[in-house]
Structures are given as structure tokens and as C-alpha cells.
Amino acid sequence: MNASGGSTDNTGNRTSPDGAQADKVRDREATKPTAFLEVEARFAAPEEAVAPSFGFVPGVAGSKDEVRELSAMYLDTEDLRLTRAKHTLRRRTGGPDEGWHLKAPKGSARLEYGSPLDAGAVHGEGADAEYEVPADLLAPVRSIVRSHKLGPIARVDNERHVSVLFNAQGEAIAEFCDDHVTAVSLLPGGGEKKWREWEVELLGDMATSAEGAKLLERVSAVLKVAGAVESESPSKLRTALGDSIEGAPVPPSPADLPEGTPGRTVVDALAANVAKMVEWDPKVRNDEWDSVHQMRVATRELRSHMQTFHGILVGDHIGRMESELKLLAGVLGVARDAEVVAERFEKQLQREEADVIAGEMRAELLEDINQDYARAHRRVVAALNSDRYLKLLDDLDELLADPPVNPSAGEEALAGELSDDAAAASDDAAGTTAAAAPDAES
Incomplete structure (x- = not known):
């Protein structure tokens, strides 16, 4: 983790200018393909x-x-x-x-x-x-x-x-x-x-x-x-x-419902959410910069949309998937919180007033604070490797392929719900970004 802003090389791996961080990255890279x-x-x-x-x-x-x-x-x-x-x-x-x-x-x-x-x-x-x-x-x-x-x-x-x-x-x-x-x-x-x-x-x-x-x-x-x-x-x-x-057999794909129907609108919105979550999955595993944050936002947005579509999507399995998404977002949230703390701490150590802290002590402090993130990231990867998470992805595919749409759902109600939910998702992403930003003064 590069808490001071981060960058990636042409293979997508996170890089860091800090010596202690670089040693940690090299140790991790030695065990990877x-x-x-x-x-x-x-x-x-x-x-x-x-x-x-x-x-x-x-x-x-x-x-x-x-x-x-x-x-x-x-x-x-x-x-x-x-x-x-x-x-x-x-x-x-x-x-x-x-x-x-x-x-x-x-x-x-x-x-x-x-x-x-x-x-x-x-x-x-x-x-x-x-x-x-x-x-x-x-x-x-x-x-x-x-x-x-x-x-x-x-x-x-x-x-x-x-x-x-x-x-x-x-x-x-x-x-x-x-x-x-x-x-x-x-x-x-x-x-x-x-x-x-x-x-x-x-x-x-x-x-x-x-x-x-x-x-x-x-x-x-x-x-x-x-x-x-x-x-x-x-x-x-x-x-x-x-x-x-x-x-060869074909994997499940989103249902091709008629344009302009509530079912089509729901499927398109959820399919975009699922695709974003799947896109960030390998980046989180590889500990790429900002990946935990982005996958957490995608997961919460997907759950929020599913809650918004209550009454349009029907069935007990909808609630079960929402619960699984909530648990996943929680695991990602712990890692994200630890990442934000580490970012702020390293930023403070770069301030002029922090020169009183010797180099060796500075490295030890950084290593200690980043251990929390490292442990949280390992828990995230364990969650992404679990049968529970992999089944969730399959269940989401099946939901999109055969959506249990309530035929009496109204288009006007759907439009209002989507508008409110999009605003909530935007506020959530903005709030997370603001939380990650270091204070201007402290």
C-alpha cells in the first residue's frame, strides 16, 4: 500500500517511494506469479x-x-x-x-x-x-x-x-x-x-x-x-x-427484455453494478491503488439498487443476496478504513513538523500502522476466495438472466426510485472520497 498517493506500474502492481513500503511490496511480489x-x-x-x-x-x-x-x-x-x-x-x-x-x-x-x-x-x-x-x-x-x-x-x-x-x-x-x-x-x-x-x-x-x-x-x-x-x-x-x-454451452447473460419496460431498466442498472464489482475484484486481490474503495462503492451501490427495486423484483432470494452484499461491503469497509488511517498518518509524517521523528522510528511507525491494513486486506482476499462469495456472483448472474420482475410494476414509480437511488449512490461515493482526503490543517 502506498499511502502517500500511490501509483501503478505497467502490470498494475502498486508502487511506493517509501523504503519500508518498498521492502514489503518486494516480499509480497516474491510469492506471486x-x-x-x-x-x-x-x-x-x-x-x-x-x-x-x-x-x-x-x-x-x-x-x-x-x-x-x-x-x-x-x-x-x-x-x-x-x-x-x-x-x-x-x-x-x-x-x-x-x-x-x-x-x-x-x-x-x-x-x-x-x-x-x-x-x-x-x-x-x-x-x-x-x-x-x-x-x-x-x-x-x-x-x-x-x-x-x-x-x-x-x-x-x-x-x-x-x-x-x-x-x-x-x-x-x-x-x-x-x-x-x-x-x-x-x-x-x-x-x-x-x-x-x-x-x-x-x-x-x-x-x-x-x-x-x-x-x-x-x-x-x-x-x-x-x-x-x-x-x-x-x-x-x-x-x-x-x-x-x-x-459449447453459454454462460448466463442478462435477459434481453423489451426496451422501455421496468424489467429492462432494472436489469440494465444491476448488470452495470455487477460488471463494475467483477471488474474491481482482481484489482483488489492485487492490492492496486484505490481498488478496495472502488469495489466497496460498487458493492454498496448494487445493494442499494436491489433495495430500491423492492416491489419490482420479487422473491425471498433477493433479500438473501442483499445480506451477502452487506457482509461483503463490511469486510471491504474495514480494509478501507484502515487504508484511510494509514494514508493520513503517512501524510502527517511528511509534514515539516514531523522531522523531529528519526528515520528508523519513522519506518517502524509506518510499518506498525500499515499492519492493520495488511491484515484487513488479507481478510478481504479470503472473503473473495470463499465459496460464499463465488456463489453470490453466480446467483447474481442467474438473477440477471431470469429476473423475477413483478409484471404490475409501474414505470413512473421506477423512474423516481432510480433518480433517488442515483443521488444516494453519488453522495456515498463523494462522502467516501472526502473521508480519504487528509485534513488541510491539524
């Missing part, structure tokens, strides 16, 4: 195409070639929740980065998390094997996967011809891959496919620099001249699945 930003361009390549060299490309001073035999099993739920959310989860052997990999969208790029092979386990072989995915690797997608079983959906084998490109200082700046792929969809109706594709991926700091973007543009132009065209598929997995994805 690795993460890096993947910036690449993908191309479909004809079988007869000759892979180009890049020694003449500005910025490239040399290259090193090797061949890697890779084999990956891709995992998802029966209804393909990860794939539909543009995430991929795999266990891959071969190559320098073999292990468990999770890829998540991040703007125009992807964030790739990795854990070593021995962090998880496989029991059995092939499509019938049972996979134990590293728990930490699932944290960013737990709100998507929930308690649903993960199983193999595709196998992708790849003979990868790699050219690592170096700059004049001998630093690896990009990797060109000539992939010869054989893939099998394990979904009903799936089959085997073979294809060739080219990829170029930026390495290290090049992934986030203007220099890297220019290099990617230049290398991509070379590949197009050599006969490649930009890939229409977002990933090898989607190419492997092909049309077989159409036969």
Missing part, C-alpha cells in the same frame, strides 16, 4: 514463404537463432468463460518459459502471468486429465472462473523457429517466431488443424517505449513484404477451436 506486458504482432504465413532476416532493419545489430519444441494444453470451463472474456490459460512444456501461463487483455496488448510447472499438477493424460492450476495464477480471473471446473479444451503443438534480435549494445530487443502449428480442439465437434504463422514480440523495456513501437512497425513491414498478412484470429487458441466453439 511473474507478470509482464506482451506486445506483439501476429501474421498468417504461407507454407512456401521464406522467413526473412532483419539485419538491415534500423535498430537491429544482430540475431541468434534456435528451434523450440513446444506443447501446450489450454484450459477453460465447460462454457468457455475465459475464452469468451478474451483470456487464455495454458500449461506449456518446452522453451525457456515453460510453465503455467495466463494471458489477460490490457489495452491493445496483453498481460501475461506465469508460474513454474511444479506450482501446479496434472493427474492423468490427454483430454481426461485433471489439472490443478496454481491458485495464485487464477487470482486475476477468479471472479470469471469462480468455482467452475477447469478442463482441457485444446492442445497446441508448435515447432517454433526463433530469431532473437539484438541492438548495438547486445541487448535483446525483440523475438521473431516462425511457428509451425498442429492443434486439436477437444470440444465436441472439434478436429485437428495445421497452419503456419509468424509473430514478432517486443522484449523488456521495448514493449512500452516509442522506440519499440517503431521497431515493431518496421519488422511488421518486412514480414508483409515476405508474404505474410495480418492474422484475423486473436490467438492460437481461437484458431484451434474454430467453429467448435459454437457448440
